[in-house]
Amino acid sequence: MALLWLRFALACYFIGLIYAFFALTRTSDLFSRIALHAASLGMVFHFVSLSELFLSGHVVWASVHNGESLLAFFSMTFFMIIYAIYQTTSPGVVVFPIVFFLTFVAALDQQPVLLTSFVQHKGWLIAHIILIFTGYAALVLSFGASLLYLLQERRLKAKKASSLISFLPALEVIDQIGYRSLLLGFPFMTLGLITGSILAMSTYGHVDFLDPVFLLSILMWAVYMVMVVTRWNSGWRGRRAAVLATFAFVAAIVAWAANYFSTIHRFAAS
Amino acid sequence: MRYQLIGVNHNSAPLEVRERLAIPESRLPDFCRDLTAHPGVEEGMIISTCNRVEMITHTTNGSADLRGFLHEHFHLSADELDAHLYEFREKDAVRHIFRVASSLDSMVVGEAQILGQVKEAYATARAVGSVRSQLDQLFTRAFAVAKRVRSETAVGSSSVSIASVAVELAKKIFGTLQGKNVFIVGAGKMSELAARHLIAHGCESIFVSNRTYDRAVGLAHRFNGQAIRFDDLYENCDHADIVITSTGSPQAIFRREHGEQFLARRKNRPMFFIDIAVPRDVSPEMAKLDGIFVYDIDDLQQAVSSHVADRRHEAELAEAIIASEVERFEARLYTLDVVPTIVSLQDHLETIRQAEIDRVRGRMGPLTPEQEMAVEALTRGIINKVMHTPITTLKTAAREAEATTVIDVVRKLFDLRDKDKQPGTLDSHKGKEKGTRHG
Numbered sequence: 001m002a003l004l005w006l007r008f009a010l011a012c013y014f015i016g017l018i019y020a021f022f023a024l025t026r027t028s029d030l031f032s033r034i035a036l037h038a039a040s041l042g043m044v045f046h047f048v049s050l051s052e053l054f055l056s057g058h059v060v061w062a063s064v065h066n067g068e069s070l071l072a073f074f075s076m077t078f079f080m081i082i083y084a085i086y087q088t089t090s091p092g093v094v095v096f097p098i099v100f101f102l103t104f105v106a107a108l109d110q111q112p113v114l115l116t117s118f119v120q121h122k123g124w125l126i127a128h129i130i131l132i133f134t135g136y137a138a139l140v141l142s143f144g145a146s147l148l149y150l151l152q153e154r155r156l157k158a159k160k161a162s163s164l165i166s167f168l169p170a171l172e173v174i175d176q177i178g179y180r181s182l183l184l185g186f187p188f189m190t191l192g193l194i195t196g197s198i199l200a201m202s203t204y205g206h207v208d209f210l211d212p213v214f215l216l217s218i219l220m221w222a223v224y225m226v227m228v229v230t231r232w233n234s235g236w237r238g239r240r241a242a243v244l245a246t247f248a249f250v251a252a253i254v255a256w257a258a259n260y261f262s263t264i265h266r267f268a269a270s
Numbered sequence: 271m272r273y274q275l276i277g278v279n280h281n282s283a284p285l286e287v288r289e290r291l292a293i294p295e296s297r298l299p300d301f302c303r304d305l306t307a308h309p310g311v312e313e314g315m316i317i318s319t320c321n322r323v324e325m326i327t328h329t330t331n332g333s334a335d336l337r338g339f340l341h342e343h344f345h346l347s348a349d350e351l352d353a354h355l356y357e358f359r360e361k362d363a364v365r366h367i368f369r370v371a372s373s374l375d376s377m378v379v380g381e382a383q384i385l386g387q388v389k390e391a392y393a394t395a396r397a398v399g400s401v402r403s404q405l406d407q408l409f410t411r412a413f414a415v416a417k418r419v420r421s422e423t424a425v426g427s428s429s430v431s432i433a434s435v436a437v438e439l440a441k442k443i444f445g446t447l448q449g450k451n452v453f454i455v456g457a458g459k460m461s462e463l464a465a466r467h468l469i470a471h472g473c474e475s476i477f478v479s480n481r482t483y484d485r486a487v488g489l490a491h492r493f494n495g496q497a498i499r500f501d502d503l504y505e506n507c508d509h510a511d512i513v514i515t516s517t518g519s520p521q522a523i524f525r526r527e528h529g530e531q532f533l534a535r536r537k538n539r540p541m542f543f544i545d546i547a548v549p550r551d552v553s554p555e556m557a558k559l560d561g562i563f564v565y566d567i568d569d570l571q572q573a574v575s576s577h578v579a580d581r582r583h584e585a586e587l588a589e590a591i592i593a594s595e596v597e598r599f600e601a602r603l604y605t606l607d608v609v610p611t612i613v614s615l616q617d618h619l620e621t622i623r624q625a626e627i628d629r630v631r632g633r634m635g636p637l638t639p640e641q642e643m644a645v646e647a648l649t650r651g652i653i654n655k656v657m658h659t660p661i662t663t664l665k666t667a668a669r670e671a672e673a674t675t676v677i678d679v680v681r682k683l684f685d686l687r688d689k690d691k692q693p694g695t696l697d698s699h700k701g702k703e704k705g706t707r708h709g
Contacts, residue, residue, distance in 0.1 A: 156442060156563050157557075170442055170443060171442065172443065172445045173445040235539060238560040
């Protein structure tokens, strides 16, 4: 049943995906309202799906697909928070496709991997997953904002009055969205990695530093930290910030993809 | 009507060309004198603003070599310049001047500033004596037409000005303008207007810097702002989020290295430069820096182009007014041309009447006052009746192309050619006839 709800959510997110492509070429208040309502409805289905999984008593938190579903939900939550504050749907241009992709993968029938349950430290596991996914979701937003910043900056520099200019929020608003997401996400990501390390330590008695998931996660965190520090100290924005955000985002994706061949998350299997 | 006009504006020439033709205010009187001294030019006036440089002349034969004047004075070759020039003669020149004064030819259609600039140019040229009767008539009428356009159409209302466009762009960068700082460099009227708009939208601190410190103090006082000495400009400029610059400096005053300094001190927070100076105050190299957004006068034109469509209807009404005013002006000029002939004719017939009365007075013997009055009335009545048709024909013909022919015929019929010919009158008609062919 949880999968069915998730597929309903996917259908709603699909409208968001269409909006994301549409918004790149023209502005439509009506369509952005439709996309927003569809995304809200999708979140309701998504929430039902996640709740059902949780209440079913099966410990499925550590499933890759459920993780992707959770990340998609968190990303949408961030998007909605930003909408509530700034009244702009423009981050959806980046967020909607990512959310759709994550939900799409999670809604596949097949559950290829694998991360079977870890029952001894369930509280730690839940904390780890929620923290890390909140960090990821913030990173998605920050990445999206940095791309939009770049886009708006280029448009303003090109001095062309295009529809995108009116569609995108002001440069400083985009900057604030990115920066706040960054500041919010960093502690979550840090704590998420710490709890993950504690879990690994308690399971194996050591942390496998050569595991690709660990290495890539550390790399992602390091880039994340560089982003925060350069922004804090030198106010890096625009192209440099976008390069860093893209780097961190790619590292995050690769780190997540590494779950498909890493053993670090297969606690129960060990 | 041997008006001849040559120039460039924001539509015909890029900023790079206009920069090279721009004439500083201080040199305008000399240029006016030079223009009037140019072969074939009787009267001359120059309008030089950031959007246009135009030479308006009244010539001896309707075809003075004004291009030659530009090539000579601006050291520009024909290849560099001619493609950007427009030239109007006669009626077209009159229409163009009416359109310029009425702000129909402006970058921002309907903006009020251009009329003031034309008036200043007129005053300058008049002061040096390069504007006399012909250009005086033209511009006096142009000012009246501008007033009529403004009062009878809405082309000047809901002002889409450079200032309001600047505010809109600033909002695209900063979102809200609450608490933003504005730096005015060069205390010009346009900068002042832009600053007023920005303050109205929430900008807080205003800094003013000008080469003449007293002017900066005066302007800063009006905004409750702070005057900054020009030497301290670079140390203070990074405090501003928005810089409006309009100095008369021949070189860029903001260069890449300045932009880098500002960004470093501001921790890369964006800065918005509104460069309304011609030549530009901000170097193109600085505009390439991330976080520095520069809009010069041409960029602002692009930004306002969407607004211009809204005014199209009002502009059409204004164009109709201009068209009728051009006709009126032309007719009036022609009427003025026939006046000397009418006066000559009246004088001529009056002389004949007086001579005839004197001749017959001896034969009639003394007359009573009543009889004197009766003779006066009788002879005047005859003269008036005789003159009525030629005068009416002259006045009617004045509005037509054959005015010159009719004037000549009347002069021949009444033998006015030599004794009553006023200097320039007939010549001017011949010139006019030649000139009309240009139009």
